[in-house]
Amino acid sequence: MTHFAFPYAIAPDGSTRSADEDRHIVHLIEQILFTRRGERRNRPDFGAGIHEMVFSENAPEIAAAARNMVQASLQQWLSPRIEVRAVAAEARENLLAITVQYRRTDEENLRSVTLEHAL
Template sequence: MQIGFPFRIDGRGRTADADLDTHVRHLIEQVLFTAPGERVNRPTFGTGLSQLVFAPNSGELATATQFLVQGALQQFLGDLIQVEAVDVLSVEGTLQVTVRYVVRRTQQRQVAQWSRGT
């Protein structure tokens, strides 16, 4: 078992845990929605994806964002997952991200999706 995210105490008074698939999903979420510079000891960690909610929507922005996200996931989580595809959609102040990946330890394919709005 892995430590759950966000950190919390469970009903038994212990650190909450998560299974591997949930833990990996939480790690992906942290990479996606942490802004570079937000973590003191890891200034390059993250993508700053939340800021793109306010950017004008265009095909070029979507393509650049897909490369940004895929690169960050490979850099920070490449030992845990193999990214197969990243889809980013921004519509009227809502950002939707879909990541298709394989958990390296179990070779299980997963699809995770997040939405963030203004």
């Protein structure tokens, strides 16, 4: 099955750009991680809430809280599609790198994706 690409784009042939199931799941994870809570009018609780932690101190306790927030949010919104196995967060200069290890519910293969966001 193919899905719309994220962000939405037009392919060279004039059709809507598409994404396969694996890429679509990565796009969904990206949307959850980088959508601010309250940003979506009809889903004010959508998002992982990591933007609220931008000005928090860089301490192990804060990193653990961020990992828990991300994992809970991914489980809430994507549990029919993926099983989250691990989440790691790392702040490097002005970038936040979040690595999510997951398994698609229709497969046994473990997958990993690292997404970066400028702070």
